[in-house]
């Protein structure tokens with residue numbers, strides 16, 4: 001099977017923060033891959049915008065180096081790279097001042113193309129940029145803006161940010177990125193749920209014992225220590241990425257695969273979430289790697305805050321109070337410096353009501369694993385008879401739906417989440433972007449949890465570098481007769 005690439009309309013994309021880490025690591029290399037795949041029109045323009053004093057040539061050189069470093073090993077010719085770089089422009093601009101805005105206005109004047117402005121800058125600058133886009137006549141009704149996470153740090157700041165953006169743009173012009181939603185498997189999750197008769201009838205508390213969502217990282221806070229220490233795993237991961245995965249796994253079938261139909265259903269899930277009891281949540285902080293403390297320091301050293309109470313790990317038990325899910329636990333966990341890098345959603349089905357095989361009863365359960373990274377794919381564990389003589393012994397084997405196998409990986413185009421989402425912005429498709437009310441509802445659920453920690457002066461539990469997190473997280477499931485899926 002070979003994927004069909006449908007070219008997008010001609011566009012002008014301005015990347016505020018075009019010299020930054022995200023632009024160089026993800027956005028520009030992603031756009032280059034779309035160029036090589038002939039999805040990006042040859043006359044499209046990408047305009048980097050930041051304070052650095054560069055001209056177009058200097059910017060093209062910067063992005064040439066970024067593509068060499070972060071572009072992966074995708075084959076491309078020198079002509080392709082030169083052709084892509086020729087589509088780049090640059091404007092030196094100050095988001096907080098007047099410098100550069102007149103030049104940008106002149107570049108965008110009279111364009112009849114799709115106009116998109118990517119805010120790849122600190123959120124503190126979102127309002128300044130939106131205001132200046134309007135002041136300089138670029139916030140017309142056809143313009144689209146793309147905003148990065150974090151979208152607020154609590155409900156009040158998210159509301160304020162939504163209100164600021166709403167002053168200048170309509171909701172259907174605002175694309176709030178959560179790159180998890182751009183992953184192939186996440187979309188496949190919807191295809192599996194709503195494109196098959198097999199799963200949906202079983203997708204409820206009557207047949208599902210529990211659901212686990214794990215996003216495990218092996219890396220620490222790296223160079224983001226200062227930011228991370230003010231944020232923590234709850235704000236940085238749970239409120240957005242894990243919440244979005246929870247929504248997709250738990251939502252009702254939307255009437256159609258259209259932006260508001262999907263986002264309405266996701267919103268209902270968030271609003272149906274119960275508050276989380278303090279004994280249903282575990283926070284952790286990673287310790288230094290023994291004998292390698294210099295390379296892998298503990299969390300408090302890494303963030304240069306010896307008394308930090310910010311969590312680098314969270315595990316919690318959530319419940320959704322609606323007809324479909326009442327009584328079914330959703331266990332969420334995420335953390336840094338864990339044993340393996342893996343993002344996985346696991347649906348564990350209930351035991352059969354009666355086992356005709358005697359002793360084996362209850363030891364075998366169907367498990368559907370949706371793996372986001374690495375090795376994207378979906379696996380269904382089914383119980384079969386162990387082959388050979390020796391009576392009726394049961395074993396669980398995976399019915400593997402790995403995309404690589406089924407679709408002959410080398411013939412399937414691998415599209416990174418950022419590439420897909422930017423192309424969706426150009427197409428004007430908001431289905432995989434968060435709506436303002438969704439973000440606010442997610443904060444409304446998250447805020448009391450964080451406020452509870454602050455009120456109790458909660459101190460995160462230490463956990464070993466390269467482990468599965470604090471032992472209390474294991475206990476969270478063990479006391480309910482369950483276990484986390486191993487992180488591999």
Ligand code: NAP
Pocket residue numbers: 016017018019020021022023049050051052053093094095096119120121122123125148149150
């Ligand atoms: P970064 O490396 O610090 O880059 C910030 C960019 O903003 C630079 O290009 C900087 O360029 C520009 N900038 C700063 N002040 C400016 C001003 N007053 N006017 C115009 N431009 C200004 O940050 P980043 O890592 O790329 O992150 C950008 C956004 O994406 C943030 O909201 C971040 O939370 C989000 N994000 C990043 C990642 C990631 O992997 N990096 C992942 C998810 C979300 P000059 O210094 O040249 O002005």
